[in-house]
Amino acid sequence: MTAISDAATAIPAPAVTVRRQTNSGRIAMTLAIVALVAVAVMPWWASTGTIRMILELCCYIAVAQMWNLLAGYAGLVSVGQQAFMGAAGYALFVLAQTFGINPFLAVLLSLIVPAVLAVPLYFLLHRLDGPYFSIGTWVVAEVFRLVASNLPLVNSGAGMSLRVMSQYSAFERNVAMSLLCAFMLLVTLGGSYWLLRSRFGLALIAMRDNPVAAASQGVDVSRLRFLVYVAAAVGCGLAGAVYFMAQLRINPPSAFDPMWANVAIFIVMIGGIGSIEGVLIGSLIFFIADRWFGEYGATYFVVLGLMTLLVALYARTGIWGLLSRRFDAPWFPFRRFLVDPNR
Amino acid sequence: MTAVLSTHGLVARYGDFQALYGVDVELHAGEAVALIGANGAGKSTFLRAVMGLLPVGRDMVRLDGEPVGGTSADRMVKRGVAIVPEGRRLFTGMSVEDNLKVAVDQAARLGAKGGWSIERLHRLFPILKEKAKTPVQSLSGGQQQMVAIGRALLCQPRVLLCDEISLGLAPKVIREIYAALPEIRGAGTAMILVEQDVGLAKEATDRLYCMLEGRVTLSGRSAEVTREAIGEAYFGAGHAVV
Amino acid sequence: MQWFDALVQGILLGGMYAQYALGMALMFGVMRIVNISHGDLVILLSLIGISMATAWGLGPLAVLAILVPLGLFMGWLLQKAVLNKVVGSDPLPSLIATFGLSIALQNLMLQIWSANSRSLPGGGIESRSVDIGGIYIGLLPVIVLVVAVALTWGLDLMLKKTRFGRALRAAAADVEAAAMTGINPRAVYALATAVAVGILGFAAVFQSLRSTVAPADGAAQLIYAFEAVIIGGMGSVWGAFIGSMVLGISQGIGFRIDPGFGVLAGHLVFLIVLATRPQGLFGKA
Numbered sequence: 119m120t121a122i123s124d125a126a127t128a129i130p131a132p133a134v135t136v137r138r139q140t141n142s143g144r145i146a147m148t149l150a151i152v153a154l155v156a157v158a159v160m161p162w163w164a165s166t167g168t169i170r171m172i173l174e175l176c177c178y179i180a181v182a183q184m185w186n187l188l189a190g191y192a193g194l195v196s197v198g199q200q201a202f203m204g205a206a207g208y209a210l211f212v213l214a215q216t217f218g219i220n221p222f223l224a225v226l227l228s229l230i231v232p233a234v235l236a237v238p239l240y241f242l243l244h245r246l247d248g249p250y251f252s253i254g255t256w257v258v259a260e261v262f263r264l265v266a267s268n269l270p271l272v273n274s275g276a277g278m279s280l281r282v283m284s285q286y287s288a289f290e291r292n293v294a295m296s297l298l299c300a301f302m303l304l305v306t307l308g309g310s311y312w313l314l315r316s317r318f319g320l321a322l323i324a325m326r327d328n329p330v331a332a333a334s335q336g337v338d339v340s341r342l343r344f345l346v347y348v349a350a351a352v353g354c355g356l357a358g359a360v361y362f363m364a365q366l367r368i369n370p371p372s373a374f375d376p377m378w379a380n381v382a383i384f385i386v387m388i389g390g391i392g393s394i395e396g397v398l399i400g401s402l403i404f405f406i407a408d409r410w411f412g413e414y415g416a417t418y419f420v421v422l423g424l425m426t427l428l429v430a431l432y433a434r435t436g437i438w439g440l441l442s443r444r445f446d447a448p449w450f451p452f453r454r455f456l457v458d459p460n461r
Numbered sequence: 462m463t464a465v466l467s468t469h470g471l472v473a474r475y476g477d478f479q480a481l482y483g484v485d486v487e488l489h490a491g492e493a494v495a496l497i498g499a500n501g502a503g504k505s506t507f508l509r510a511v512m513g514l515l516p517v518g519r520d521m522v523r524l525d526g527e528p529v530g531g532t533s534a535d536r537m538v539k540r541g542v543a544i545v546p547e548g549r550r551l552f553t554g555m556s557v558e559d560n561l562k563v564a565v566d567q568a569a570r571l572g573a574k575g576g577w578s579i580e581r582l583h584r585l586f587p588i589l590k591e592k593a594k595t596p597v598q599s600l601s602g603g604q605q606q607m608v609a610i611g612r613a614l615l616c617q618p619r620v621l622l623c624d625e626i627s628l629g630l631a632p633k634v635i636r637e638i639y640a641a642l643p644e645i646r647g648a649g650t651a652m653i654l655v656e657q658d659v660g661l662a663k664e665a666t667d668r669l670y671c672m673l674e675g676r677v678t679l680s681g682r683s684a685e686v687t688r689e690a691i692g693e694a695y696f697g698a699g700h701a702v703v
Numbered sequence: 704m705q706w707f708d709a710l711v712q713g714i715l716l717g718g719m720y721a722q723y724a725l726g727m728a729l730m731f732g733v734m735r736i737v738n739i740s741h742g743d744l745v746i747l748l749s750l751i752g753i754s755m756a757t758a759w760g761l762g763p764l765a766v767l768a769i770l771v772p773l774g775l776f777m778g779w780l781l782q783k784a785v786l787n788k789v790v791g792s793d794p795l796p797s798l799i800a801t802f803g804l805s806i807a808l809q810n811l812m813l814q815i816w817s818a819n820s821r822s823l824p825g826g827g828i829e830s831r832s833v834d835i836g837g838i839y840i841g842l843l844p845v846i847v848l849v850v851a852v853a854l855t856w857g858l859d860l861m862l863k864k865t866r867f868g869r870a871l872r873a874a875a876a877d878v879e880a881a882a883m884t885g886i887n888p889r890a891v892y893a894l895a896t897a898v899a900v901g902i903l904g905f906a907a908v909f910q911s912l913r914s915t916v917a918p919a920d921g922a923a924q925l926i927y928a929f930e931a932v933i934i935g936g937m938g939s940v941w942g943a944f945i946g947s948m949v950l951g952i953s954q955g956i957g958f959r960i961d962p963g964f965g966v967l968a969g970h971l972v973f974l975i976v977l978a979t980r981p982q983g984l985f986g987k988a
Binding site for chain 2: 866884
Binding site: 189193195197242243245246247248249250252253254256257260261264265267268376380383384387415416417418419420421422423424425426427428429430431434 | 735736739785788789794798801807808809811925933963970973977981
């Protein structure tokens with residue numbers, strides 16, 4: 119026994135520091151802050167048309183990142199996030215138009231609706247096996263659409279218009295939209311990054327890599343999944359509220375359009391699931407493709423669908439996955455490195 | 462005389478973890494060979510590698526001298542190798558009879574010929590006839606083991622690989638099962654028996670190999686190998702720590 | 704009398720849904736794969752059938768005789784080219800792959816056939832009625848129901864009594880043990896998917912006879928098939944049939960209450976079953 123305690127005192131513990139940031143991370147962080155500010159001040163350098171375009175892109179990014187969080191970390195593949203987008207969108211319109219609440223305050227208040235809805239929905243759906251969970255989320259979105267089509271509170275199938283916005287000038291509206299857009303990016307992307315760097319992040323990554331092993335290490339997987347589900351619902355709700363506020367109009371088919379799921383899946387799978395970098399890459403690719411090829415209509419979507427299929431078969435980790443295997447230069451680093459200051 | 466089954470420098474990995482470090486084993490026609498060793502020695506891995514359930518180099522496993530390493534499990538059945546897997550792995554939800562019929566179907570489809578039929582199995586293990594329509598998950602451990610052995614035999618194998626068939630069973634049941642082995646050998650099937658019980662292994666086989674940490678540490682005739690030699694090979698007392 | 708009529712209509716509708724649900728139950732029960740393009744495959748077969756009928760003046764039986772083998776081939780090809788690469792414990796790749804396929808198929812059909820609704824000329828069978836016990840019921844829905852029962856019964860028999868059925872059940876129970884017994888899992892899966900899509904050949908003919916089809920309809924059919932399988936209980940062929948009946952009846956009664964409520968009624972019953980008995984009516988807890 120003495121041999122062991124001698125050994126314990128013989129080797130001094132080295133003084134190490136924990137390094138979180140990388141060079142690539144610093145560069146990316148700088149660029150991200152610049153981009154965020156640029157978005158916030160869009161009215162001063164962009165036309166209304168450009169603002170609308172960038173806003174739409176930011177909504178795609180936000181929804182895609184929420185889908186990424188759900189599928190890439192919590193293992194929940196949802197094809198029905200549009201349920202929460204439409205729910206928050208409608209909540210916004212009802213609060214602002216019907217009850218006369220300040221529209222920008224209403225955006226924030228509308229987030230309560232997806233948050234509250236997400237709780238019972240999760241308990242309903244989470245017992246379903248993988249692919250059945252997915253279709254279940256789709257059914258839920260369909261139910262929302264059908265209910266909205268028949269609900270007088272939201273003007274049933276005819277939809278609603280956000281006429282109260284006319285009391286603000288075009289410039290004021292642009293400023294508000296830009297700020298909301300920047301806020302949305304901050305909450306969804308920034309929030310995800312903050313989450314990954316926190317202690318929840320370790321649990322999330324463990325859950326992503328191997329839920330059983332994570333659970334055996336004390337991660338409360340089911341509770342974490344639930345929290346991620348609710349967070350994603352709120353994130354999508356925010357994107358929905360922002361999007362429909364810019365559209366000034368909402369009706370059941372557009373509110374609960376499955377197109378959002380299609381785009382989110384494409385963006386995340388092509389870009390690289392389970393990473394924020396992947397979402398940005400995928401969004402950029404989608405945006406460019408949409409601008410250049412969108413006019414080809416159905417054929418364009420055939421190609422998108424085939425690309426998603428091929429990625430799922432042959433390149434599951436997406437572009438960022440392939441890149442990061444070669445180069446270790448994350449834009450949003452969260453790994454911990456032990457650095458010995460004496461070396 | 463060419464061995465019916467032989468392995469040459471067999472190496473196998475589970476991802477980054479290497480489980481077998483060059484294992485050489487031979488099995489001749491009509492022989493019963495035991496593979497003993499502690500938990501984690503690599504015995505089950507060895508059988509799985511031979512059966513094609515793990516990727517291995519083509520030349521590492523030979524059947525009648527012909528390289529078959531890495532051939533998929535169902536093709537190994539076609540070549541005349543069958544396995545009674547660890548944990549029995551019966552088809553739950555199906556009856557005893559259906560479990561056996563699956564093997565009969567496949568043997569017929571693959572053109573495998575041999576003396577095993579469901580009736581002959583009923584004579585070997587009468588309980589199987591009694592419980593023919595029972596779902597397999599309702600059977601006792603020993604009965605399930607009999608079904609598993611029967612299922613493998615109905616593949617009409619030349620080589621039968623048995624992975625820990627005595628595991629979790631009462632001594633009386635183990636004796637019952639081991640009592641059936643001579644008839645299986647008599648039918649011309651060569652066997653590799655992975656066993657934790659050294660006494661059982663010695664009694665039931667002609668030769669034995671002992672494994673430790675993915676390597677063969679002892680090989681010899683079952684009747685001649687001493688308890689001490691086995692003890693050293695089993696626990697590695699005589700080996701340097703690498 | 705009105706409610707009885709709604710019940711009857713619901714049962715007949717259930718017969719249609721059963722033809723969608725059977726294939727899905729088979730694929731999920733054996734491979735634990737849900738093919739998101741399941742509904743789109745029906746529509747594709749329907750549109751092909753309608754085009755052939757229009758071009759060559761074929762009757763429904765002839766179209767059926769072509770579509771079922773075509774469905775068998777399509778299913779087999781789907782498994783070999785796509786699904787065999789994504790079978791495994793991780794459900795994500797198969798989900799995404801079939802999702803991408805669904806998008807591609809829908810838009811391909813849109814490109815080829817445009818968004819117009821079409822139906823299969825049936826030579827009058829759509830309007831014939833038959834007198835059963837004093838009630839006049841459409842002949843076509845009765846045929847649909849009878850075929851659905853026959854298909855379910857046939858599928859169940861195949862699974863229980865044939866060599867292929869046993870191999871399928873074995874692969875579903877434990878695919879590695881099945882391989883150890885001489886079963887080639889990939890070949891078995893390909894046949895299973897072939898059967899699943901072959902059954903859709905029937906559904907394609909009947910759907911295009913009883914109503915119109917358009918390229919975007921696949922999504923709704925997928926949801927109905929899925930709801931039927933969940934209500935009935937996964938892993939059971941007769942369960943899928945009963946689930947289809949329950950769904951059809953729910954929708955029938957919903958339609959009777961209010962024409963806009965029919966589909967929603969089905970969804971609500973589905974959600975109730977999910978909340979109270981998630982393993983389905985015939986599933987094991």
